[in-house]
Amino acid sequence: MTDNETNPKYGGEGSDDSGPRTADKSAQGVVAAFGQTMKTLRLRAGLDREELGRRLGYSAATIASFEQGRRIPPPRAIDRAEEVLDAGGLLTVWKEEVEKAQYPVFFQGMAQLEKQAMELQMYDALVVNGLLQTEEYMRALLEMRRPPLDLETIEQRVTARLARQEIFDRHTTTLLSFIMDESVLRRRYGGDAVRRGQLEHLLLAGARRNVELQVMPTVRADNAGFDGPFTVVMRRDGKRFLYVEAQATSKLETDPEQAGLASARYGIIRSQALNPEESLEFIEKLLGEL
Secondary structure (H helix, E strand, O other), rough: OOOOEEEEOOOOOOOOOOOOOOOOOHHHHHHHHHHHHHHHHHHHOOOHHHHHHHHHHHOOOHHHHOOOOOOOHHHHHHHEEEEEHHOOOHHHHHHHHHHOOOOOOHHHHHHHHHHHHHEEEEEEEEOOOOOHHHHOOOOOHHHOOOOOOOHHHHHHHHHHHHHHHHHOOOOOEEEEEEEEEEHHHHHOOOOOOHHHHHHHHHHHHHHHOOEEEEEEEOOOOOOOOOOEEEEEEOOOOEEEEEEEEEEEEEEEOOOOOHHHHHHHHHHHHHOOOHHHHHHHHHHHHHHHHH
């Protein structure tokens, strides 16, 4: 992870970038090397792709995509392949690097920070935060991309985003604070059924003990978040980081002063928004209007 990491080519995870499945040559190399190792072990075991796919719960075509480096396997597939192929650690040794490769290179630092976070403070004004999105909502956003994404890219991004949501159930609890504009909740991305499912999911998430979910009403005359979405990460060593996305750029800011100012600004936004109880009542009201 580099300081002040930026990449003008790709949008970020929240904005559903349309960059390639593996963001740079190094990531492509990792995925290709893993795939070749998997193929070698499969042949050593005397299995064809159909049989290995049956044992792993995938089609022969998906196994081919894994082996050819066209699709990044999820962690559970790597663990299962390690077991089925009696790989002796030759597959799991790639696990961390393959997991990183599912994100554009600029987001890999943020993905690692999420795993190390003691607290996340997230303000969103355009779409529901990726950590709170339902699978249907994710697909609706990805399918709206122009130019269109191919099906493999959509599946890859959905898998990666769902994997990030494991943060809710970690043994070492992470405190998660979400504030989103009312306009985000009113958008009909994917249609009423998708919106209903997303609102219901927010109610469930907001009921978790480690989650604080707040809504910023559009009627507020004062909103310290008018500059746009941002995330503040507090690592377990107490160090803060600021992550910002907009259109075709993203930035991971490591300067303590900037991260501290963003955290203070988040506190102001939090005071201006509906409190958590009022916010859940507001979401229930929106659900009742559907």
